[in-house]
Amino acid sequence: MIHVSISEEIAKACPDLHVAVVECDVVNTVSDEQLWNEITEVETHIRTTCKLEDINKFPPIQATRQAYKRLGKDPNRYRPSAEALRRRILRELPLYKIDTLVDIINLLSIQSGYSIGGFDAGKIDGNLVLGVGREGEIYHGIGRGELNIAGLPVYRDNQGGVGTPTSDEERTKIDMNTGKLLMIINGYSGKEGLQEALTYGVSLLTRYVSTTNLEMELITPESRVKIML
Secondary structure, eight states: OOOEEEOHHHHHHOTTOEEEEEEEEOOOOSOOHHHHHHHHHHHHHHHHHOOGGGGGGSHHHHHHHHHHHHHTOOTTTSOOHHHHHHHHHHTTOOOOOOOHHHHHHHHHHHHHOOEEEEEEGGGOOSOEEEEEOOTTOOOEETTTEEOOOTTSEEEEETTEEEEOSSOBBGGGOOOTTOOEEEEEEEETTOSTTHHHHHHHHHHHHHHHSOOEEEEEEEEOSSOEEEOOO
16 A cells, blocks of 8 residues: 655644545546436535535635645635535536546545545555645646645655645546556544545445455554554
């Protein structure tokens, strides 16, 4: 399993951070009608229970925004992905249909409020460390071009950044050939709610991408624990 750790810089700024890491073998598909029915149900629930002005008050989103501010980033300019997806729903804009793996990660992010990293594990070079983006650091966000990640939490492997709560990096993105997934659920709001999100995420992976060889860890600045559901 890819080793994921939290830098001292992040630990000081975000002492409540809990990170759930999932690594598994998967079989990706172009799209899944049943999955999109599930996505539509969650969209409908959000539209009927949430208001646009209240999105940033949802605890997982609020905590991610606060982490941005503590690290010197404007969360209104570089929105966490969970917030951006919920705003898209409430503005009656269609969600992107990419492939089943990416659609699962987007659904989990929308439902839980956590910004979630989804990576092709075979494209990651070495282990990952969560640090803080630097001025001038080269980073190409998926579908966004070159992204200024200075002040953003960023996972780095031996070659550089692979994921932030705003956007993952092109280099390690999921595609139709992805056979091993690394999924990271970033709980800046702490442990509460993380188990439920993890359980739901594993359920989606099991039902829609034939998940096998599943490994999971819960990581904090002080510890790491293997998880069994």
